[in-house]
Amino acid sequence: MTNGEKNRLKDSIFKYIGVFACSIGLILLAIFIGNIIYDGFNRIDWSFLTSLPSRKAEKAGILTAWSGSLWIVIFTFIIAVPIGISAGVYLEEYNRKNKLTRLLEINISNLAGVPSIIYGLLGLEIFVRLSNLGSSVLAGSFTLALLILPIIIVATREALKAVPSSIRAASFGLGATKWQTTWYQVLPAASGGILTGVILAISRAVGETAPLIVVGALAYVPFTPKGPMDEFTVLPIQIFNWVSRPQHEFAINAAAAIIILLAITFTMNGIAVYFRNKWQKKINW
Protein backbone atom coordinates (compact mmCIF):
# COMPACT_ATOMS: atom_id res chain seq x y z
CA MET A 1 0.00 0.00 0.00
CA THR A 2 1.43 3.36 -0.95
CA ASN A 3 1.46 6.30 1.40
CA GLY A 4 -1.32 7.98 -0.52
CA GLU A 5 -3.56 4.93 -0.29
CA LYS A 6 -2.88 4.67 3.43
CA ASN A 7 -3.85 8.27 3.94
CA ARG A 8 -7.06 7.90 1.98
CA LEU A 9 -7.93 4.79 3.98
CA LYS A 10 -7.36 6.63 7.25
CA ASP A 11 -9.49 9.43 5.90
CA SER A 12 -12.46 7.22 5.16
CA ILE A 13 -12.09 5.39 8.48
CA PHE A 14 -12.23 8.70 10.29
CA LYS A 15 -15.51 9.49 8.57
CA TYR A 16 -17.06 6.50 10.31
CA ILE A 17 -15.47 7.45 13.62
CA GLY A 18 -17.14 10.84 13.18
CA VAL A 19 -20.55 9.31 12.59
CA PHE A 20 -19.99 7.10 15.61
CA ALA A 21 -19.03 10.07 17.82
CA CYS A 22 -22.12 12.00 16.72
CA SER A 23 -24.40 9.14 17.60
CA ILE A 24 -22.78 7.64 20.72
CA GLY A 25 -24.09 10.30 23.12
CA LEU A 26 -27.58 10.13 21.67
CA ILE A 27 -27.57 6.34 21.60
CA LEU A 28 -26.58 6.20 25.27
CA LEU A 29 -29.27 8.75 26.10
CA ALA A 30 -31.80 6.65 24.18
CA ILE A 31 -30.73 3.52 26.11
CA PHE A 32 -31.08 5.41 29.40
CA ILE A 33 -34.50 6.75 28.52
CA GLY A 34 -35.63 3.36 27.23
CA ASN A 35 -34.53 1.87 30.52
CA ILE A 36 -36.46 4.50 32.46
CA ILE A 37 -39.62 4.04 30.43
CA TYR A 38 -39.35 0.28 30.94
CA ASP A 39 -38.97 0.76 34.71
CA GLY A 40 -41.45 3.52 35.32
CA PHE A 41 -44.08 3.73 32.64
CA ASN A 42 -46.47 1.26 34.26
CA ARG A 43 -46.24 3.15 37.53
CA ILE A 44 -47.82 6.27 35.99
CA ASP A 45 -51.54 6.42 36.56
CA TRP A 46 -54.08 8.92 37.81
CA SER A 47 -53.42 8.24 41.47
CA PHE A 48 -49.66 8.69 40.96
CA LEU A 49 -50.35 12.19 39.65
CA THR A 50 -52.86 13.08 42.35
CA SER A 51 -51.46 11.47 45.50
CA LEU A 52 -49.46 13.07 48.27
CA PRO A 53 -45.99 11.74 49.04
CA SER A 54 -45.94 8.76 51.36
CA ARG A 55 -43.58 6.52 53.25
CA LYS A 56 -45.06 3.63 51.32
CA ALA A 57 -43.71 3.65 47.79
CA GLU A 58 -46.78 2.21 46.13
CA LYS A 59 -49.05 4.85 47.67
CA ALA A 60 -46.78 7.83 47.02
CA GLY A 61 -47.58 10.34 44.31
CA ILE A 62 -46.23 13.53 42.80
CA LEU A 63 -49.09 15.95 43.49
CA THR A 64 -47.07 18.22 45.78
CA ALA A 65 -44.06 17.97 43.48
CA TRP A 66 -45.69 19.04 40.25
CA SER A 67 -47.87 21.67 41.88
CA GLY A 68 -44.76 23.09 43.58
CA SER A 69 -42.97 23.12 40.24
CA LEU A 70 -45.91 24.92 38.69
CA TRP A 71 -45.91 27.61 41.40
CA ILE A 72 -42.16 28.06 41.04
CA VAL A 73 -42.31 28.32 37.26
CA ILE A 74 -45.12 30.88 37.32
CA PHE A 75 -43.38 33.16 39.80
CA THR A 76 -39.95 32.73 38.20
CA PHE A 77 -41.54 33.69 34.89
CA ILE A 78 -43.23 36.78 36.34
CA ILE A 79 -39.98 37.96 37.95
CA ALA A 80 -37.37 37.05 35.35
CA VAL A 81 -39.01 37.66 31.98
CA PRO A 82 -39.78 41.41 32.22
CA ILE A 83 -36.42 42.15 33.84
CA GLY A 84 -34.48 39.99 31.38
CA ILE A 85 -36.13 41.43 28.27
CA SER A 86 -35.80 44.97 29.58
CA ALA A 87 -32.12 44.53 30.38
CA GLY A 88 -31.56 42.99 26.94
CA VAL A 89 -33.30 45.94 25.29
CA TYR A 90 -31.14 48.36 27.24
CA LEU A 91 -27.92 46.65 26.25
CA GLU A 92 -28.81 46.24 22.59
CA GLU A 93 -30.90 49.33 21.75
CA TYR A 94 -29.70 51.93 24.22
CA ASN A 95 -26.11 50.77 24.23
CA ARG A 96 -23.82 53.76 24.45
CA LYS A 97 -20.53 51.85 24.09
CA ASN A 98 -19.20 53.24 27.35
CA LYS A 99 -17.48 51.65 30.30
CA LEU A 100 -20.78 50.79 31.99
CA THR A 101 -22.08 48.71 29.07
CA ARG A 102 -18.69 47.00 28.72
CA LEU A 103 -18.82 46.13 32.42
CA LEU A 104 -22.41 44.90 32.10
CA GLU A 105 -21.49 42.65 29.19
CA ILE A 106 -18.50 41.06 30.91
CA ASN A 107 -20.54 40.68 34.06
CA ILE A 108 -23.42 38.90 32.31
CA SER A 109 -21.17 36.37 30.64
CA ASN A 110 -19.48 35.80 33.97
CA LEU A 111 -22.85 35.22 35.66
CA ALA A 112 -23.78 32.69 33.01
CA GLY A 113 -20.74 30.68 34.11
CA VAL A 114 -21.47 30.73 37.84
CA PRO A 115 -22.51 27.25 39.04
CA SER A 116 -26.21 27.05 39.88
CA ILE A 117 -25.55 25.92 43.43
CA ILE A 118 -23.81 29.26 44.12
CA TYR A 119 -27.09 30.99 43.23
CA GLY A 120 -28.61 28.75 45.89
CA LEU A 121 -26.22 30.13 48.50
CA LEU A 122 -27.06 33.67 47.33
CA GLY A 123 -30.80 32.97 47.62
CA LEU A 124 -30.40 31.34 51.03
CA GLU A 125 -28.70 34.41 52.48
CA ILE A 126 -30.52 37.22 50.63
CA PHE A 127 -34.06 35.93 50.17
CA VAL A 128 -34.55 33.22 52.78
CA ARG A 129 -32.78 34.94 55.67
CA LEU A 130 -32.26 38.70 55.11
CA SER A 131 -35.61 39.28 53.36
CA ASN A 132 -37.33 36.92 55.79
CA LEU A 133 -39.12 35.06 53.04
CA GLY A 134 -38.23 31.72 54.61
CA SER A 135 -37.99 28.63 52.42
CA SER A 136 -41.01 29.80 50.46
CA VAL A 137 -42.11 29.58 46.84
CA LEU A 138 -41.21 33.26 46.51
CA ALA A 139 -37.65 32.80 47.81
CA GLY A 140 -37.14 29.87 45.42
CA SER A 141 -38.59 31.82 42.50
CA PHE A 142 -36.36 34.86 43.11
CA THR A 143 -33.34 32.58 43.25
CA LEU A 144 -34.19 30.81 40.00
CA ALA A 145 -35.08 34.13 38.37
CA LEU A 146 -31.57 35.45 39.00
CA LEU A 147 -30.20 32.16 37.66
CA ILE A 148 -32.03 32.34 34.32
CA LEU A 149 -31.70 36.11 33.87
CA PRO A 150 -28.44 35.86 31.85
CA ILE A 151 -30.07 33.32 29.50
CA ILE A 152 -33.03 35.62 28.79
CA ILE A 153 -30.82 38.69 28.38
CA VAL A 154 -28.49 36.98 25.92
CA ALA A 155 -31.42 35.54 23.92
CA THR A 156 -33.14 38.95 23.80
CA ARG A 157 -29.98 40.61 22.54
CA GLU A 158 -29.48 37.98 19.85
CA ALA A 159 -33.07 38.41 18.70
CA LEU A 160 -32.79 42.22 18.64
CA LYS A 161 -29.51 42.01 16.74
CA ALA A 162 -31.29 40.08 13.98
CA VAL A 163 -33.71 42.97 13.36
CA PRO A 164 -32.23 45.05 10.50
CA SER A 165 -31.41 48.68 11.21
CA SER A 166 -33.54 49.79 8.25
CA ILE A 167 -36.64 49.10 10.39
CA ARG A 168 -35.35 51.42 13.08
CA ALA A 169 -34.30 54.06 10.54
CA ALA A 170 -37.74 53.98 8.90
CA SER A 171 -39.45 54.42 12.25
CA PHE A 172 -37.19 57.29 13.26
CA GLY A 173 -37.78 58.85 9.84
CA LEU A 174 -41.50 58.96 10.58
CA GLY A 175 -40.77 60.90 13.74
CA ALA A 176 -41.07 58.10 16.27
CA THR A 177 -39.06 58.35 19.46
CA LYS A 178 -36.52 55.77 20.53
CA TRP A 179 -38.99 54.01 22.83
CA GLN A 180 -41.84 54.11 20.30
CA THR A 181 -39.50 52.54 17.76
CA THR A 182 -38.39 49.89 20.21
CA TRP A 183 -41.87 49.08 21.49
CA TYR A 184 -43.88 49.19 18.25
CA GLN A 185 -41.31 48.07 15.67
CA VAL A 186 -38.22 46.35 17.02
CA LEU A 187 -39.67 44.24 19.84
CA PRO A 188 -42.54 42.79 17.74
CA ALA A 189 -40.04 41.96 15.00
CA ALA A 190 -37.78 40.22 17.52
CA SER A 191 -40.59 38.51 19.44
CA GLY A 192 -40.05 35.04 17.95
CA GLY A 193 -36.42 34.94 19.00
CA ILE A 194 -37.17 36.31 22.45
CA LEU A 195 -39.95 33.80 22.95
CA THR A 196 -37.58 30.95 22.08
CA GLY A 197 -35.07 32.18 24.64
CA VAL A 198 -37.73 32.57 27.32
CA ILE A 199 -39.07 29.04 26.81
CA LEU A 200 -35.56 27.57 26.99
CA ALA A 201 -34.83 29.55 30.15
CA ILE A 202 -38.06 28.37 31.81
CA SER A 203 -37.32 24.81 30.78
CA ARG A 204 -33.98 25.17 32.52
CA ALA A 205 -35.76 26.43 35.65
CA VAL A 206 -38.11 23.42 35.66
CA GLY A 207 -35.15 21.02 35.77
CA GLU A 208 -33.06 22.88 38.35
CA THR A 209 -32.56 21.03 41.59
CA ALA A 210 -29.44 22.12 43.45
CA PRO A 211 -30.21 25.81 44.10
CA LEU A 212 -33.66 24.95 45.43
CA ILE A 213 -32.25 22.33 47.78
CA VAL A 214 -29.87 24.96 49.16
CA VAL A 215 -32.68 27.49 49.50
CA GLY A 216 -34.41 24.91 51.66
CA ALA A 217 -37.10 23.38 49.49
CA LEU A 218 -38.20 20.30 51.32
CA ALA A 219 -37.82 16.72 50.28
CA TYR A 220 -41.06 15.81 52.03
CA VAL A 221 -44.04 18.18 51.90
CA PRO A 222 -47.40 16.70 52.82
CA PHE A 223 -49.42 19.57 51.27
CA THR A 224 -49.57 21.61 48.08
CA PRO A 225 -48.60 25.29 48.29
CA LYS A 226 -51.63 27.58 48.73
CA GLY A 227 -49.73 30.81 48.20
CA PRO A 228 -46.32 32.26 47.39
CA MET A 229 -45.24 32.23 51.05
CA ASP A 230 -45.79 28.50 51.53
CA GLU A 231 -43.06 25.91 51.72
CA PHE A 232 -42.74 23.72 48.68
CA THR A 233 -41.01 20.90 46.90
CA VAL A 234 -40.48 20.48 43.16
CA LEU A 235 -40.43 17.53 40.77
CA PRO A 236 -36.61 17.23 40.50
CA ILE A 237 -36.23 17.29 44.30
CA GLN A 238 -38.91 14.61 44.66
CA ILE A 239 -36.96 12.51 42.14
CA PHE A 240 -33.72 13.11 44.04
CA ASN A 241 -35.43 12.10 47.27
CA TRP A 242 -36.69 8.85 45.78
CA VAL A 243 -33.38 8.04 44.08
CA SER A 244 -31.58 8.42 47.42
CA ARG A 245 -33.64 5.68 49.05
CA PRO A 246 -32.35 2.13 49.02
CA GLN A 247 -35.68 0.36 48.35
CA HIS A 248 -36.26 -0.65 44.75
CA GLU A 249 -39.92 0.49 44.80
CA PHE A 250 -38.82 4.08 45.25
CA ALA A 251 -36.47 3.78 42.25
CA ILE A 252 -39.53 2.83 40.20
CA ASN A 253 -41.33 5.90 41.51
CA ALA A 254 -38.30 7.99 40.57
CA ALA A 255 -38.32 6.53 37.06
CA ALA A 256 -42.02 7.34 36.70
CA ALA A 257 -41.48 10.91 37.90
CA ILE A 258 -38.51 11.26 35.53
CA ILE A 259 -40.76 10.33 32.60
CA ILE A 260 -43.07 13.21 33.56
CA LEU A 261 -40.14 15.63 34.02
CA LEU A 262 -38.56 14.65 30.69
CA ALA A 263 -41.91 14.95 28.94
CA ILE A 264 -42.19 18.52 30.21
CA THR A 265 -38.58 19.41 29.33
CA PHE A 266 -38.67 17.89 25.84
CA THR A 267 -42.05 19.45 25.06
CA MET A 268 -40.78 22.89 26.03
CA ASN A 269 -37.58 22.46 24.03
CA GLY A 270 -39.58 21.21 21.08
CA ILE A 271 -41.86 24.24 21.19
CA ALA A 272 -38.81 26.51 21.43
CA VAL A 273 -37.19 24.93 18.37
CA TYR A 274 -40.49 25.17 16.48
CA PHE A 275 -40.80 28.89 17.23
CA ARG A 276 -37.18 29.49 16.31
CA ASN A 277 -37.57 27.82 12.92
CA LYS A 278 -40.80 29.62 12.22
CA TRP A 279 -39.34 32.95 13.24
CA GLN A 280 -36.13 32.45 11.24
CA LYS A 281 -38.18 31.72 8.14
CA LYS A 282 -40.28 34.81 8.68
CA ILE A 283 -37.40 37.21 9.06
CA ASN A 284 -36.16 36.96 5.52
CA TRP A 285 -35.65 40.69 5.50
Add this chain to the structure above:
Amino acid sequence: MQKIKEKIIEFILRATALITILTTIGIIWVLLSESLVFFKEVSIIDFLTDTQWTPLFANKHFGILPLISGTILTTIIAISVSLPIGLTIAIYLSEYAPKKLKKFIKPLLEILAAVPTVVYGFFALMVVTPFLQKLIPEMAGFNSLSAGIVMGIMIIPFISSLSEDALSAVPKSLREASYGMGATKLQTSFKVMIPAASSGIIVSVILAFSRAIGETMIVAIAAGQQPRLTLNPLVPVETITAYIVQVSLGDVQHDSLEYRTIFAAGITLFVFTFILNNISFWIRKKFREEYD
Protein backbone atom coordinates in the same frame (compact mmCIF):
# COMPACT_ATOMS: atom_id res chain seq x y z
CA MET B 1 -43.51 65.64 27.98
CA GLN B 2 -42.46 62.98 25.50
CA LYS B 3 -38.83 63.68 26.36
CA ILE B 4 -39.37 63.11 30.07
CA LYS B 5 -41.18 59.87 29.34
CA GLU B 6 -38.27 58.70 27.20
CA LYS B 7 -35.83 59.56 29.97
CA ILE B 8 -37.86 57.67 32.56
CA ILE B 9 -38.09 54.62 30.34
CA GLU B 10 -34.37 54.62 29.70
CA PHE B 11 -33.77 54.95 33.43
CA ILE B 12 -35.98 51.91 34.14
CA LEU B 13 -34.29 49.86 31.45
CA ARG B 14 -30.87 50.73 32.82
CA ALA B 15 -32.01 49.84 36.34
CA THR B 16 -33.02 46.35 35.21
CA ALA B 17 -29.66 45.89 33.51
CA LEU B 18 -27.94 46.93 36.73
CA ILE B 19 -29.68 44.08 38.58
CA THR B 20 -27.13 41.77 36.98
CA ILE B 21 -24.32 43.78 38.59
CA LEU B 22 -26.14 43.63 41.92
CA THR B 23 -26.35 39.85 41.53
CA THR B 24 -22.59 39.60 41.18
CA ILE B 25 -22.00 41.92 44.10
CA GLY B 26 -24.53 39.90 46.10
CA ILE B 27 -22.80 36.61 45.35
CA ILE B 28 -19.37 37.91 46.29
CA TRP B 29 -20.67 39.66 49.40
CA VAL B 30 -22.61 36.63 50.67
CA LEU B 31 -19.71 34.25 50.08
CA LEU B 32 -17.10 36.59 51.55
CA SER B 33 -19.04 37.73 54.63
CA GLU B 34 -19.98 34.21 55.74
CA SER B 35 -16.53 32.82 54.90
CA LEU B 36 -14.76 35.56 56.83
CA VAL B 37 -16.67 34.58 59.97
CA PHE B 38 -15.77 30.98 59.22
CA PHE B 39 -12.07 31.78 58.86
CA LYS B 40 -12.08 33.52 62.23
CA GLU B 41 -12.73 30.13 63.80
CA VAL B 42 -10.82 27.92 61.39
CA SER B 43 -7.37 28.90 60.26
CA ILE B 44 -7.09 29.31 56.52
CA ILE B 45 -3.87 27.27 56.57
CA ASP B 46 -5.71 24.30 58.07
CA PHE B 47 -8.48 24.80 55.54
CA LEU B 48 -6.04 24.59 52.64
CA THR B 49 -3.65 21.94 53.95
CA ASP B 50 -5.53 19.58 56.29
CA THR B 51 -6.25 16.33 54.50
CA GLN B 52 -9.49 15.55 56.31
CA TRP B 53 -12.93 17.12 55.97
CA THR B 54 -15.16 16.06 58.86
CA PRO B 55 -17.12 19.16 59.97
CA LEU B 56 -20.21 17.10 60.77
CA PHE B 57 -18.41 14.67 63.09
CA ALA B 58 -17.34 14.99 66.71
CA ASN B 59 -13.66 15.11 65.75
CA LYS B 60 -13.85 18.10 63.43
CA HIS B 61 -11.36 18.68 60.62
CA PHE B 62 -11.79 21.43 58.07
CA GLY B 63 -9.42 20.51 55.25
CA ILE B 64 -10.97 21.32 51.87
CA LEU B 65 -8.47 19.15 49.95
CA PRO B 66 -10.58 15.95 49.96
CA LEU B 67 -13.53 17.88 48.49
CA ILE B 68 -11.26 19.49 45.88
CA SER B 69 -9.76 16.13 44.95
CA GLY B 70 -13.24 14.63 44.59
CA THR B 71 -14.31 17.54 42.40
CA ILE B 72 -11.22 17.41 40.20
CA LEU B 73 -11.37 13.63 39.88
CA THR B 74 -14.95 13.60 38.58
CA THR B 75 -14.19 16.57 36.35
CA ILE B 76 -11.14 14.94 34.77
CA ILE B 77 -13.10 11.75 34.11
CA ALA B 78 -15.87 13.82 32.52
CA ILE B 79 -13.44 15.73 30.30
CA SER B 80 -11.65 12.55 29.22
CA VAL B 81 -15.01 11.27 27.98
CA SER B 82 -16.30 14.45 26.39
CA LEU B 83 -13.14 15.90 24.84
CA PRO B 84 -12.33 13.11 22.36
CA ILE B 85 -15.99 12.61 21.46
CA GLY B 86 -16.80 16.31 21.31
CA LEU B 87 -13.76 17.20 19.25
CA THR B 88 -14.35 14.32 16.81
CA ILE B 89 -17.94 15.53 16.38
CA ALA B 90 -16.71 19.07 15.78
CA ILE B 91 -14.22 17.96 13.11
CA TYR B 92 -16.72 15.67 11.48
CA LEU B 93 -19.42 18.33 11.34
CA SER B 94 -17.17 21.11 10.08
CA GLU B 95 -14.98 19.13 7.63
CA TYR B 96 -16.92 16.04 6.54
CA ALA B 97 -20.65 16.24 7.09
CA PRO B 98 -22.95 17.63 4.39
CA LYS B 99 -24.55 20.92 5.41
CA LYS B 100 -28.01 19.42 5.79
CA LEU B 101 -26.78 16.72 8.15
CA LYS B 102 -24.94 19.34 10.20
CA LYS B 103 -28.10 21.40 10.53
CA PHE B 104 -29.95 18.32 11.70
CA ILE B 105 -27.36 16.97 14.15
CA LYS B 106 -26.43 20.16 15.99
CA PRO B 107 -29.82 20.76 17.66
CA LEU B 108 -30.11 17.02 18.30
CA LEU B 109 -26.88 17.08 20.30
CA GLU B 110 -28.15 20.04 22.30
CA ILE B 111 -30.74 17.65 23.77
CA LEU B 112 -27.90 16.14 25.80
CA ALA B 113 -27.43 19.45 27.57
CA ALA B 114 -31.16 20.05 28.01
CA VAL B 115 -31.87 16.94 30.08
CA PRO B 116 -32.16 17.89 33.79
CA THR B 117 -29.08 16.84 35.72
CA VAL B 118 -31.08 14.93 38.33
CA VAL B 119 -32.08 12.58 35.51
CA TYR B 120 -28.43 12.01 34.63
CA GLY B 121 -27.79 11.26 38.28
CA PHE B 122 -30.41 8.52 38.13
CA PHE B 123 -28.73 7.10 35.00
CA ALA B 124 -25.33 7.09 36.67
CA LEU B 125 -26.53 5.37 39.82
CA MET B 126 -29.10 2.95 38.39
CA VAL B 127 -27.73 2.09 34.95
CA VAL B 128 -24.04 2.90 34.58
CA THR B 129 -22.82 1.75 38.00
CA PRO B 130 -24.52 -1.68 37.87
CA PHE B 131 -23.18 -2.13 34.33
CA LEU B 132 -19.61 -1.19 35.31
CA GLN B 133 -19.81 -3.38 38.40
CA LYS B 134 -20.18 -6.37 36.11
CA LEU B 135 -16.86 -5.45 34.47
CA ILE B 136 -15.11 -4.26 37.65
CA PRO B 137 -16.54 -6.29 40.56
CA GLU B 138 -14.59 -4.40 43.25
CA MET B 139 -16.28 -1.13 42.30
CA ALA B 140 -18.35 0.52 45.06
CA GLY B 141 -22.01 1.43 44.64
CA PHE B 142 -21.09 5.11 44.82
CA ASN B 143 -18.03 6.10 42.81
CA SER B 144 -16.58 8.91 40.76
CA LEU B 145 -16.20 6.82 37.60
CA SER B 146 -19.90 6.47 36.72
CA ALA B 147 -20.65 10.01 37.82
CA GLY B 148 -17.76 11.30 35.70
CA ILE B 149 -18.68 9.28 32.62
CA VAL B 150 -22.29 10.41 32.71
CA MET B 151 -21.25 14.00 33.30
CA GLY B 152 -18.95 13.65 30.30
CA ILE B 153 -21.88 12.61 28.11
CA MET B 154 -23.81 15.62 29.32
CA ILE B 155 -21.07 18.12 28.40
CA ILE B 156 -20.35 16.70 24.93
CA PRO B 157 -22.42 19.47 23.28
CA PHE B 158 -20.48 22.18 25.18
CA ILE B 159 -17.25 21.03 23.55
CA SER B 160 -18.62 19.98 20.16
CA SER B 161 -20.64 23.11 19.56
CA LEU B 162 -18.01 25.70 20.55
CA SER B 163 -15.17 23.79 18.86
CA GLU B 164 -17.22 23.48 15.71
CA ASP B 165 -17.80 27.24 15.73
CA ALA B 166 -14.05 27.74 16.09
CA LEU B 167 -13.27 25.37 13.20
CA SER B 168 -15.89 27.01 10.98
CA ALA B 169 -14.36 30.41 11.68
CA VAL B 170 -11.00 29.40 10.17
CA PRO B 171 -10.72 31.05 6.73
CA LYS B 172 -11.44 28.79 3.79
CA SER B 173 -8.14 29.71 2.15
CA LEU B 174 -6.17 27.72 4.74
CA ARG B 175 -8.21 24.61 4.08
CA GLU B 176 -7.97 25.02 0.32
CA ALA B 177 -4.23 25.59 0.45
CA SER B 178 -3.89 22.31 2.32
CA TYR B 179 -6.05 20.44 -0.20
CA GLY B 180 -4.00 22.04 -2.96
CA MET B 181 -0.89 20.46 -1.49
CA GLY B 182 -2.59 17.09 -1.87
CA ALA B 183 -3.50 16.59 1.79
CA THR B 184 -6.52 14.48 2.70
CA LYS B 185 -9.38 15.86 4.79
CA LEU B 186 -8.02 14.05 7.82
CA GLN B 187 -4.55 15.53 7.42
CA THR B 188 -6.03 18.95 6.81
CA SER B 189 -8.21 18.63 9.92
CA PHE B 190 -5.46 17.64 12.30
CA LYS B 191 -2.47 19.49 10.85
CA VAL B 192 -4.12 22.70 9.67
CA MET B 193 -7.61 23.23 11.07
CA ILE B 194 -7.10 22.18 14.69
CA PRO B 195 -3.92 24.24 15.15
CA ALA B 196 -5.60 27.21 13.47
CA ALA B 197 -8.71 26.91 15.67
CA SER B 198 -6.78 25.93 18.79
CA SER B 199 -7.67 28.99 20.85
CA GLY B 200 -11.40 28.42 20.30
CA ILE B 201 -11.04 24.73 21.08
CA ILE B 202 -9.13 25.49 24.29
CA VAL B 203 -11.88 27.93 25.29
CA SER B 204 -14.49 25.23 24.77
CA VAL B 205 -12.55 22.81 26.97
CA ILE B 206 -12.05 25.38 29.73
CA LEU B 207 -15.77 26.19 29.74
CA ALA B 208 -16.59 22.48 29.87
CA PHE B 209 -14.20 22.16 32.83
CA SER B 210 -15.92 25.01 34.60
CA ARG B 211 -19.32 23.46 33.92
CA ALA B 212 -18.18 20.08 35.25
CA ILE B 213 -16.69 21.53 38.43
CA GLY B 214 -19.97 23.24 39.28
CA GLU B 215 -22.17 20.29 38.38
CA THR B 216 -24.08 19.14 41.41
CA MET B 217 -26.86 16.59 41.12
CA ILE B 218 -25.01 13.87 39.19
CA VAL B 219 -22.23 13.73 41.76
CA ALA B 220 -24.58 14.19 44.72
CA ILE B 221 -26.54 11.14 43.59
CA ALA B 222 -23.90 8.84 42.17
CA ALA B 223 -20.46 9.73 43.58
CA GLY B 224 -21.24 9.39 47.27
CA GLN B 225 -20.85 11.53 50.37
CA GLN B 226 -17.49 10.48 51.71
CA PRO B 227 -14.81 13.17 51.50
CA ARG B 228 -11.66 11.29 50.64
CA LEU B 229 -8.29 12.39 49.36
CA THR B 230 -7.89 9.86 46.58
CA LEU B 231 -7.52 9.48 42.85
CA ASN B 232 -9.13 6.04 42.85
CA PRO B 233 -12.20 6.30 40.61
CA LEU B 234 -13.83 3.17 42.07
CA VAL B 235 -14.49 4.37 45.63
CA PRO B 236 -17.02 6.87 47.01
CA VAL B 237 -15.83 10.48 47.11
CA GLU B 238 -17.51 13.79 47.79
CA THR B 239 -17.34 16.93 45.67
CA ILE B 240 -17.65 20.51 46.88
CA THR B 241 -21.12 20.75 45.38
CA ALA B 242 -22.29 17.44 46.84
CA TYR B 243 -21.16 18.59 50.28
CA ILE B 244 -23.25 21.75 50.02
CA VAL B 245 -26.27 19.61 49.10
CA GLN B 246 -25.59 17.22 51.96
CA VAL B 247 -25.57 20.03 54.53
CA SER B 248 -28.59 21.74 52.99
CA LEU B 249 -30.65 18.57 53.32
CA GLY B 250 -29.75 18.03 56.95
CA ASP B 251 -30.95 20.17 59.81
CA VAL B 252 -27.87 22.20 60.55
CA GLN B 253 -28.40 25.18 62.85
CA HIS B 254 -28.18 28.53 61.09
CA ASP B 255 -25.32 30.67 62.43
CA SER B 256 -23.33 27.60 63.40
CA LEU B 257 -19.85 26.74 62.22
CA GLU B 258 -21.23 23.75 60.31
CA TYR B 259 -23.61 26.06 58.48
CA ARG B 260 -20.77 28.39 57.47
CA THR B 261 -18.75 25.53 55.99
CA ILE B 262 -21.06 25.56 52.96
CA PHE B 263 -20.10 29.16 52.27
CA ALA B 264 -16.40 28.38 52.67
CA ALA B 265 -16.90 25.47 50.27
CA GLY B 266 -18.96 27.74 48.01
CA ILE B 267 -16.29 30.42 47.79
CA THR B 268 -13.70 27.77 46.89
CA LEU B 269 -15.94 26.58 44.08
CA PHE B 270 -16.63 30.15 42.97
CA VAL B 271 -12.92 31.01 42.82
CA PHE B 272 -12.23 27.95 40.66
CA THR B 273 -14.98 28.67 38.13
CA PHE B 274 -14.29 32.42 38.17
CA ILE B 275 -10.63 31.87 37.28
CA LEU B 276 -11.50 29.36 34.53
CA ASN B 277 -14.15 31.62 33.02
CA ASN B 278 -11.80 34.58 32.98
CA ILE B 279 -8.96 32.61 31.42
CA SER B 280 -11.37 31.69 28.64
CA PHE B 281 -12.39 35.36 28.16
CA TRP B 282 -8.75 36.34 28.04
CA ILE B 283 -7.90 33.70 25.44
CA ARG B 284 -10.90 34.64 23.35
CA LYS B 285 -10.01 38.33 23.44
CA LYS B 286 -6.33 37.83 22.81
CA PHE B 287 -6.67 35.47 19.87
CA ARG B 288 -9.73 36.92 18.22
CA GLU B 289 -9.52 38.12 14.61
CA GLU B 290 -6.19 36.44 14.18
CA TYR B 291 -6.85 35.93 10.49
CA ASP B 292 -8.50 39.17 9.49
